[in-house]
Amino acid sequence: MSLVGDNLTRPRPVATAYSGFFWEGARNGRLLIQRCGDCRLYVHPPGPICPRCGSSGVAPVEVSGRGTLYSFSTIRHLFHPAFKDDLPYIVARVELDEQADLVLITNLRRCAPDTARVGMPLRVTFEAVGEDVLPQFIPVDPAETSR
Ligand SMILES: [Zn+2]
Numbered sequence: 001m002s003l004v005g006d007n008l009t010r011p012r013p014v015a016t017a018y019s020g021f022f023w024e025g026a027r028n029g030r031l032l033i034q035r036c037g038d039c040r041l042y043v044h045p046p047g048p049i050c051p052r053c054g055s056s057g058v059a060p061v062e063v064s065g066r067g068t069l070y071s072f073s074t075i076r077h078l079f080h081p082a083f084k085d086d087l088p089y090i091v092a093r094v095e096l097d098e099q100a101d102l103v104l105i106t107n108l109r110r111c112a113p114d115t116a117r118v119g120m121p122l123r124v125t126f127e128a129v130g131e132d133v134l135p136q137f138i139p140v141d142p143a144e145t146s147r
Contacts, residue, residue: 010082012132018046021060026133031124032060033096042099063098065124067137070095070103074113088113094122094137110138 015023018034025032034043036050037057049056070093078084090108095101108116109125121140126133 008082010130011080012130013134016045018048022046023132025060025062026126026135029126029133030062031065031135033063033098033102034058035061042096042102044102044104063096066097066140067094067104067122067124068097069093069108069116069118069120069122069137071118072108072116074116090116092116092122092137104135104137107134107136108138109136 013023021032021034034046035041035058036043036053036055037059038055039050039053041050041052042063043050043058046058046060048058050058072090072092074088074090075083076088078087083089090111090113092106092108093103094106094108095103108122109127122137123140124135125138127136
């Protein structure tokens, strides 16, 4: 979709030839990440082969949905009219617990921008936005982690 001429509609995720499972999983409340069946590397974003061993034996698997805040940026300036009511919001890189450097670009929700800290524990949640469901992350309740 074009960002020009349709300013009140949010840009939607566009599934590539390899990422359809990711969005379908989100619609079903599951965080699915591609994994190599040969060397066991998790790969995101998904592609046709494992970038480490070259195997084409890659397939989606469900992950825990747990991670930590790797880095983030607080968006305070409106870049698209459809996001007007969201300001300020946090665009986050979340490192999943399954593997070092396995990072998703997502949003950090239910967190005031001045309380976001690199390294804070997060968990996935799924947010319906129009016709799509987006994996988003929220802080883990400290009481929840001690259980
Ligand atoms: Zn591999």
